[in-house]
Amino acid sequence: MAGSLGRLFRGFQSFTSLPATRAQLSHPPAFFSSRTMVTLPSFLSSKPRDFSLPNSSWGPEMLRLYELYNSQCEVETEGGEKQEGSWQRLPSYNRSLKFATGGVYLSKIIQSKARLFTRNIREQGAAFEYVLFNNKEEQRCVGIFQAGHLLEGPPGHVHGGAIATMIDTVTGTHATILSGPVMTANLNINYRSPIPLGSTVLIESSLDTKEGRKTFISCKVTSTDSSKLHTESTALFLSINVSHLLRGG
Incomplete structure (x- = not known):
């Protein structure tokens, strides 16, 4: 046998x-x-x-913000019809193929x-719990991020590299929506205030300008009530040819 x-x-x-x-x-x-x-x-x-849907590890603040933005993804007209709202929820999957x-x-x-790196921990709530929403008209993208215990850096707080990962995830996704396939060329981060483990924060990305292949993005990480600034950053993304990337060119 x-x-x-x-x-x-x-x-x-x-x-x-x-x-x-x-x-x-x-x-x-x-x-x-x-x-x-x-x-x-x-x-x-x-x-x-789709890993951007609520699960049992999400805290009350994570769920509240999810419902707040999700409720703006579809609105009801006076005639009772449904139509697209100002925000769009962005699905998040594992990468399903390697080269x-x-x-x-x-x-x-x-x-x-x-x-996918941010989905590498199988235990729900242990690391990166997040959902992204995009506003096409305002050229903004918002990430709702709940940090799990495996992301610890300073005692009781989130590792700076984990914060950088989430900033790159949100701004990179935003740049992809704006410009098609891109890669990070430059990421500048100023850490202002540590993020406690288990807390939920907002990661807000906005377009600065586009110049040819270059897409410039600004981003800030704040408490959910916007009273505390945790991180400020700017990013530069370059548009790429995916076929060249896959061939190693």
């Missing part, structure tokens, strides 16, 4: 690895965006899970273990 299972497992690995399927996968899959997920060939597809050097597909076994 063990030998049969071993042969079955090795056969499955062979089937899902590149050498067996390279001829069918000569073109890389299309990106929805450089910071969300990619489209898989049909035989590798799986239904993605090796040169764009070589890794096996499905390895792909199943691949996780």
